[in-house]
Amino acid sequence: MGLELINLQPEVTTVTSPASLQVALSMAAEGAEGQTLSELEALIGATGTGRSDAMNALMTALEDLDGDPAVVQDDELPETPMVHRADRLVLDDTLVVKQDFVDALARHYGATSETTDLGSEAGKAVLDSWVNEHTGGLVPQSAIKPDPGLRLVLQDAIVLAARWQDPYYAALTSPEQFTLPTGEVVDLDMMDTGRERDTIYAEVDGWQAVRLPYTGGRLHADVILPPLGTAPTQASTELLAQLQGQLDADQSRLVILRMPVVDATSKLDLRPFLSEHAPSALAGGFGGIADEDLAIDQAAQQGVLAIDEEGTIAAAVTEIGFPVSGTAQPPLKLTVDRPYLVHIADSTTGWPLFLAHIADPRRMNN
Secondary structure, eight states: OHHHHHTTSTTSOEEEOHHHHHHHHHHHHTTOOHHHHHHHHHHHTOOHHHHHHHHHHHHHHTGGGOOOGGGGGSSSOOSSOEEEEEEEEEEETTOOBOHHHHHHHHHHHOOEEEEEOTTSHHHHHHHHHHHHHHTTTSSOSOSOOOOTTEEEEEEEEEEEEEEBSSOOOGGGOEEEEEEOTTSOEEEEEEEEOSSOEEEEEEEETTEEEEEEEBTTSSEEEEEEEOOTTOOGGGOOHHHHHHHHHHHHTTOEEEEEEEEEOEEEEEEEEOHHHHHHHOGGGGTOOOTTTBSSOBOOOEEEEEEEEEEOSSEEEEEEEEEEEEEBOOOOOOOEEEEOOSOEEEEEEETTTOOEEEEEEESOOSOOOO
16 A cells, blocks of 8 residues: 555655555545445455454554654654554534444544534634644644535544664764756765664665664664665565565674665645545445535645654654555675665554655655
C-alpha cells in the first residue's frame, strides 16, 4: 500500500503512513455493504470481524508507546520512543447515524465522536483543532473542505518522536551534494557517523539498506538506497520483502553512514488510489452508517517527517469525507546522496508506521 501511495506523485517527496490509511479505511468498512465492503476489505487485506480484530490488535500493540504528542515541540526528543494514535468520527448535525456504526468504531478503534455543522467554518475549526492537537502541531489543519452536503468525516492521526539508539554528532554534519530526480545537484546538510559502526545491512540487486534502531530497540528506521540511476519509487513489494528479510536476520557489518538532515511535508489526494482499488466506495454502499446515500468524496493524507542527528519526528493524518450521494569485512561507506526511501516500523508486529520517498530533503512549502 505504501509503495502505491508514494507513486501517486513519484517526482516529489512524499511522506505516507500505511498504518494510518489502513485504520481509516477499516473504519469506513465498518459501515460498508456489498461490493463497497468487498473492495475495501480486499484493499485492507482482511475481512469481517477478523479485520476489526486485526486492526485492534495492531493498535493495541502500540499502546505502551503512547504519550503526549506535544513532546514533538520540545527541544529534545524523549528518552524512550513515543507513538501517539487517535481516531474520531465527526458527524454533521443533520445526519441521523446508525448507533451500531458509532459503537463499532468506539469498540474496535477507540474512536470518539463529535457533532458539528460540517458545511461551516465553525465545523472546519472543529476538524482543524483535533488534527493540530493529535499531531502535536506538526499538521496544523485538516485537509477536509467544508461543504453543505458533507455528512461525516473520519479522522486518523499518528505521531512519532524517537531518539536514535546511536545518535549523530552535530559537529560532524556538513554540506554535501545530493542529486535530485531532475538531475540537479544541490548542497544540503549531511549527517556523518564519523567512524565505522556495526550496522545491520542488506543488499539485493544493487539496492542497499541499513537498519537504524531507536532507543529501546522496539522501533527502527530502514534507509533504502536504490542503485545509481534507479528511482526509489521503482522498488517492488517483493524487493522490499527481500531486503526486510535480510535486515530481520540481524546480519551486520561495519558501515560509515552519511545521510541527509530531512525536513519534509506532503499532502496526498487519495481519491485516485481509491478509484483504482475501491471504486464502489466513491459511488456509495455505506448503508451501515446511515439511511442516507453516503459516498466517499474527500480523501486525503498529510505527512510530516523530520530526521536529524538526534532522531526522528513524524506525523500523518488520514481523513475521509462522506457527502450525501558473517566474515570480517572492511567498513562500507554508504552516502545517501540521491533520492531514497525511509521505512519506519514496529519491530514487534512489522506494522509499517511510515514510508517516505525523499526526493528532496529540504523543506518545501506546499
